[in-house]
Amino acid sequence: MNMAVQALAARTPRLQCRGIGKRYPGVVALDDVNFEVLPGEVHVLFGENGAGKSTLISIIAGANKGDGKLMLDGREVDLQSVQHARSLGISAVFQEFSLVPQMSVADNLFLGAEKTHGGRLARGEMQRKAREALDSLGFDIDPHTLVQDLTRGEQQMVEICKAFQHELSVLILDEPTASLTENEKDKLFALVRKAKANGVGIIYISHRMHELQEIGDRMTILRDGRLVATVPASIGHDDLVELMTGRQVEQVYPHMDTLPGKEVLRISGLHTRSGLVCGADLTVRAGEIVGIAGLVGCGKSEVGRACFGVERIAAGEILYKGQPFVARHPQEALRAGIFYLTSDRKNEGLLLQHACRDNLSLSALHRKPVARGWWLHKGSERSWSAELAERVGFPSARLDRNAHEFSGGNQQKVLLAKGLTQPTDLYIFDEPTVGVDVTTRAAIYRFFKELCEAGAAILLISSDLSEVMNLSRRLYVMREGQVAAELTGSDINEQSVLSHFFE
Numbered sequence: 001m002n003m004a005v006q007a008l009a010a011r012t013p014r015l016q017c018r019g020i021g022k023r024y025p026g027v028v029a030l031d032d033v034n035f036e037v038l039p040g041e042v043h044v045l046f047g048e049n050g051a052g053k054s055t056l057i058s059i060i061a062g063a064n065k066g067d068g069k070l071m072l073d074g075r076e077v078d079l080q081s082v083q084h085a086r087s088l089g090i091s092a093v094f095q096e097f098s099l100v101p102q103m104s105v106a107d108n109l110f111l112g113a114e115k116t117h118g119g120r121l122a123r124g125e126m127q128r129k130a131r132e133a134l135d136s137l138g139f140d141i142d143p144h145t146l147v148q149d150l151t152r153g154e155q156q157m158v159e160i161c162k163a164f165q166h167e168l169s170v171l172i173l174d175e176p177t178a179s180l181t182e183n184e185k186d187k188l189f190a191l192v193r194k195a196k197a198n199g200v201g202i203i204y205i206s207h208r209m210h211e212l213q214e215i216g217d218r219m220t221i222l223r224d225g226r227l228v229a230t231v232p233a234s235i236g237h238d239d240l241v242e243l244m245t246g247r248q249v250e251q252v253y254p255h256m257d258t259l260p261g262k263e264v265l266r267i268s269g270l271h272t273r274s275g276l277v278c279g280a281d282l283t284v285r286a287g288e289i290v291g292i293a294g295l296v297g298c299g300k301s302e303v304g305r306a307c308f309g310v311e312r313i314a315a316g317e318i319l320y321k322g323q324p325f326v327a328r329h330p331q332e333a334l335r336a337g338i339f340y341l342t343s344d345r346k347n348e349g350l351l352l353q354h355a356c357r358d359n360l361s362l363s364a365l366h367r368k369p370v371a372r373g374w375w376l377h378k379g380s381e382r383s384w385s386a387e388l389a390e391r392v393g394f395p396s397a398r399l400d401r402n403a404h405e406f407s408g409g410n411q412q413k414v415l416l417a418k419g420l421t422q423p424t425d426l427y428i429f430d431e432p433t434v435g436v437d438v439t440t441r442a443a444i445y446r447f448f449k450e451l452c453e454a455g456a457a458i459l460l461i462s463s464d465l466s467e468v469m470n471l472s473r474r475l476y477v478m479r480e481g482q483v484a485a486e487l488t489g490s491d492i493n494e495q496s497v498l499s500h501f502f503e
């Protein structure tokens, strides 16, 4: 134990979990987990998709009931609800957001804690307070905006801001940076450090391994619902992955050496009606991965959405396989051989109340019987969907379960598998590995490589800098709706990418 860890161990834990268990039909999500968070400590929870991280924090945050005991500052508590936990100082940013899309940012921030004046809602005051709260965190978001009009990254910022509205003892962050770029992550980490200095105990979940050492003090590793070990955060990358998977690590990023072929996509002077893209130009050729990086709100997602017919085009031209192309609806884009993976799986991606198998076959309906490439219709739909699932590392034995029963990472895999239900020439992946663990990530990247080798073009939109830098043959950096730079070869490095994020 190093000195810092020893010093931490001397204090009464902010939170202690004793023998926490949770069963779902056919799954032991948590089995006798003992876990504690000390004042001023960032305790990382780490583990593969489905290991039980979110289940554990949902119990700690009062959103879920489990077996075992919870002690807050040495006293046993029996949490009845998220509001109850919050009133005791336990506040969480959940992996699946809890904002109400039809309400404004300000209303969401004060939901359940509305300011009133003589029985009437004090709107002006709420707007002002919301503005103050967002400003103090350095988030540039208008409190009047409806949450449904925000990007996923912006919604994440509002969730974070909401968690900081309360007096805190324990702060829980479940993948808070999943859709944030470096700059926004730095802001969040500054806040976390401030909370630490005030003696808050922080539980931090992330699959982005380089973040963990930067912010963490200790780590607890879960595997299949069991606690494997609690170790100092300074543990090496390979040891950590081995604890997590029980296996040795493999190469995460594949070596890509396909030579690009014909131009598949050319975007010139693109403006969207939303105004978020204002004069973007880019090209993508067959057999190459082209990346787009940029801050939250720079318009990178909207470029992809415009190609897929989800975002309205105001001006400019899209050439697809050499022909002018405007998709008025996603179905049109799909029929033309364009697949778009949304970054918003909850609202656009999955039918959560339906079996994963149905989610897969629905997207292939208008194609049946499928008969090209390896999406060959092989006898029954059963083996077909099992094959798709295996391709992306989804537990195929559980395909008949509803999508909402799966961990965040596994839901992402179902979305990805949907892209394999039909012949596709252009893949547009928007945050494809949000919430996906490293081993699956490696599998997904290998799969991208295979798609390229088979002649597909890939446009990769990502806020994960290491992902987009390591996979892209060419990388566009967007800023304020335009392409600020196109980088290739050794110019694709962190310093040059970041320098183009800002003016």
Ligand SMILES: Nc1ncnc2c1ncn2[C@@H]1O[C@H](COP(=O)(O)OP(=O)(O)OP(=O)(O)O)[C@@H](O)[C@H]1O
Pocket (backbone or CB within 6 Å): 024, 025, 027, 028, 029, 047, 048, 049, 050, 051, 052, 053, 054, 055, 056, 095, 404, 405, 406, 407, 408, 409, 410, 435, 437
């Ligand atoms: N409502 C539910 N019904 C049935 N099973 C569930 C439910 N919620 C979670 N599970 C199961 O419990 C296990 C743990 O899931 P959990 O969401 O805690 O994983 P996680 O560690 O957060 O994974 P990820 O990194 O993908 O977010 C998984 O096998 C999951 O399918």
Ligand SMILES: [Mg+2]
Pocket (backbone or CB within 6 Å): 053, 054, 055, 095, 174, 407, 408, 409
């Ligand atoms: Mg989770």
